Amino acid sequence: MLEQLFGSATRVKLLRLFFSNPDQPYFVRELTRKLDQRINSIRQELKNLEQIGIVEQVDKNRKKYYTLRKDFPLYSELKSLMLKAQLMLEKDFVTSIEKIGQVRYLALTGIFMGRKEATTDMLVVGKVNRLKLKRLLHKFQEYFDKDINYTVMTTKEFEFRRELTDRFLYDVLENKKVVVIDKLPKPKKKK
Structure with a gap:
C-alpha cells in the first residue's frame, strides 16, 4: 500500500526502518544489508529523503551516517502514517x-x-x-x-x-x- 503512495519500495523500507528506530543512525552498507536492497537504490532514496529534509547526513569516524530528522515539519504525520500502515x-x-x-x-x-x-x-x-x-x-x-x-x-x-x-x-x-x-x-x- 505505502509503495504505491510513495512510489518506491526502497523508500518505504527506509522510512519504515528510520521511524521504527528514530534515534538510530545508519550507514549506507548497513542499510543495504538490513533492507536487502541494492546500494545504488539505497543511495538514490537517501538522496531523495535528504533533499526533502526527512533524513540528514552525519559524519562520524570518517563514515557517513544517516539519521531521521525529528524536527522535520511532517515528522508526526509520517510517524502516524507508518504506525497505521503497520497496524x-x-x-x-x-x-x-x-x-x-x-x-x-x-x-x-x-x-x-x-x-x-x-x-x-x-x-x-x-x-x-x-x-x-x-x-x-x-x-x-x-x-x-x-x-x-x-x-x-x-x-x-x-x-x-x-x-x-x-x-x-x-x-x-x-x-x-x-x-x-x-x-x-x-x-x-x-x-
Missing part, C-alpha cells in the same frame, strides 16, 4: 493466523510492543499447522525487518504451565501484550 498489516497478519488452525489464544508481545528483551514475540495456543505458521511468519518478517520469535502450545500444555505458574508463560501473561484471540477457559480459583 493494518498486523490485522492482516492476525486474520491469516486464524486460518491456519484452531487458535484458542493469540498474544502479541515482544517486538509488537517494543519489548526487545522479551523471550517471545507471539504466543499461539491451540491446534495449529506449524509448517503453515512458519511460512506465514517468514512472509511477515520481511515487512517487520525483524525475526519474529514465536511459541506454540497446545491448550493442554498451556493450562498445565499456567497451573504450575511457569516462569516463561507468566512473563508473557504479566507483561505488556495485545491479546488478539482469547477463547480459553478462565483459570479455576484455588481454594
Whole structure:
C-alpha cells in the first residue's frame, strides 16, 4: 500500500526502518544489508529523503551516517502514517493466523510492543499447522525487518504451565501484550 503512495519500495523500507528506530543512525552498507536492497537504490532514496529534509547526513569516524530528522515539519504525520500502515498489516497478519488452525489464544508481545528483551514475540495456543505458521511468519518478517520469535502450545500444555505458574508463560501473561484471540477457559480459583 505505502509503495504505491510513495512510489518506491526502497523508500518505504527506509522510512519504515528510520521511524521504527528514530534515534538510530545508519550507514549506507548497513542499510543495504538490513533492507536487502541494492546500494545504488539505497543511495538514490537517501538522496531523495535528504533533499526533502526527512533524513540528514552525519559524519562520524570518517563514515557517513544517516539519521531521521525529528524536527522535520511532517515528522508526526509520517510517524502516524507508518504506525497505521503497520497496524493494518498486523490485522492482516492476525486474520491469516486464524486460518491456519484452531487458535484458542493469540498474544502479541515482544517486538509488537517494543519489548526487545522479551523471550517471545507471539504466543499461539491451540491446534495449529506449524509448517503453515512458519511460512506465514517468514512472509511477515520481511515487512517487520525483524525475526519474529514465536511459541506454540497446545491448550493442554498451556493450562498445565499456567497451573504450575511457569516462569516463561507468566512473563508473557504479566507483561505488556495485545491479546488478539482469547477463547480459553478462565483459570479455576484455588481454594
